[in-house]
Amino acid sequence: MISLASGLPLLQIGDRGVSEYSSEWLETSIRRAAEEAGHAEWWFAPDIVRSLFLYLKERFQSTVITVNQLFEKLRLTLTALGFQDIAKHLHDQVPPYKISLLQIASEASVSGSYELSFFQRLGASLDEAVVTGTDLIHAHGIKSAVRKLCGARRWGPSCERLQKEILAFMEERAGREASLTLRIV
Numbered sequence: 001m002i003s004l005a006s007g008l009p010l011l012q013i014g015d016r017g018v019s020e021y022s023s024e025w026l027e028t029s030i031r032r033a034a035e036e037a038g039h040a041e042w043w044f045a046p047d048i049v050r051s052l053f054l055y056l057k058e059r060f061q062s063t064v065i066t067v068n069q070l071f072e073k074l075r076l077t078l079t080a081l082g083f084q085d086i087a088k089h090l091h092d093q094v095p096p097y098k099i100s101l102l103q104i105a106s107e108a109s110v111s112g113s114y115e116l117s118f119f120q121r122l123g124a125s126l127d128e129a130v131v132t133g134t135d136l137i138h139a140h141g142i143k144s145a146v147r148k149l150c151g152a153r154r155w156g157p158s159c160e161r162l163q164k165e166i167l168a169f170m171e172e173r174a175g176r177e178a179s180l181t182l183r184i185v
Contacts, residue, residue: 007057042082097129102141
């Protein structure tokens, strides 16, 4: 049996597997469902997610779980605890898609055509994120990626220009999808 470092099963999203998924994503989903059910400040979400993760680590028999199975387990837990109204409002959704801009820059620097390759790879990552059905993309490492692509130790005008180009590119690509939110750090 294969075991991931987190101890959680691999999350299957279409034909892609996600090994890291956070409790915040599930807590946010539960809180949205609670608000829709009329519970404005419902504070049980972290406890429910913690118990679900404990179950997945210690008692779940498979090394893979689909998004639908995960949310069905959450609904069953909520129902068993007497929160049927919240369970009815819980909608299946995929976790935020994470993009490491530094990793893409590192891969692009190997190819020799730094910026061109970077934008091609970044575009492919954004397209892949959209295909998963996520409503949130977390892109991190922009400053490090820019410095790597510019070959700069210190931040300068060329870094500023490239960062603006990357931000504009990402916002334009993400803007094509009405329900998609992009967070860049």
